[in-house]
Ligand code: C2E
Ligand code: MG
């Protein structure tokens with residue numbers, strides 16, 4: 001049918017496109033019931049201090065396995081959850097669960113938890129209440145929580161909305177909660193947003209952290225990473241290199257005086273119980289990708 005319909009109709013009736021649309025509808029329907037069916041879990045990926053290899057924090061990463069089905073990647077279901085608004089209740093669950101899991105880690109080891117927050121959540125007027133409620137119910141102090149926000153999450157908001165988002169973040173910061181800019185360097189207006197935003201941490205996107213080796217690309221990455229580290233230093237922000245996959249990258253980052261890093265080279269995202277064990281015997285956290293360490297479940 002697509003063929004005989006001429007050029008313009010090819011796109012409309014492309015069988016693959018139709019399959020994708022059905023897929024999205026199926027995912028959206030599944031997402032609606034996923035919370036009550038308890039199909040979500042959180043994995044935690046350590047953030048490492050490169051000066052002593054200690055775990056200084058963790059990032060909570062959402063995992064979804066529909067009952068009887070295969071795991072769905074966050075890259076596929078998060079955008080859909082944002083479009084449908086389902087990210088608001090799902091995100092509230094993430095915040096609460098992450099605070100519950102992190103309470104003991106924070107109490108025993110001073111390890112804080114970073115939670116990813118979508119723009120859609122920030123634009124809810126009662127977002128601060130949702131966050132503070134998660135802290136109250138879990139017993140985690142505000143100093144144990146970091147909110148990770150991408151620049152694009154803010155760009156999507158209009159100017160008036162941006163102002164109220166900034167007010168909300170400032171209010172949360174008064175409770176000791178810290179704000180991280182996620183995927184830093186990939187947005188369009190990094191610097192102007194840095195001036196407006198109440199920020200404590202920059203997370204250098206993994207597009208820039210492949211800094212080792214002799215290629216032109218890695219030299220360019222190294223230049224960008226150095227520039228971001230310098231910016232962080234000037235603005236008195238902590239800087240975390242994301243997506244560090246090899247010992248060579250870790251070494252090169254150490255040479256640049258990059259203090260904090262996260263990536264498969266150090267540890268993969270893992271279930272809470274595995275992280276609890278890893279923190280109790282620190283050597284096992286750094287078993288590396290080839291070691292027998294915990295494997296990301298999704
Ligand atoms: P992100 O916040 O930038 O998280 C880092 C992503 O990089 C995670 O993917 C993590 O598993 C992956 N990663 C960690 N180390 C390495 C490495 O060495 N190499 C490579 N190639 N990847 C690495 P994941 O878990 O699939 O999450 C993807 C994105 O989905 C996240 O990016 C975040 O934007 C979003 N996301 C995940 N959980 C949540 C959540 O609870 N709420 C919201 N709103 N978004 C979430
Ligand atoms: Mg993140």
Ligand code: MG
Nearest residue numbers: 182183203242
């Ligand atoms: Mg990131």
Ligand code: MG
Nearest residue numbers: 150182183205
């Ligand atoms: Mg990301």
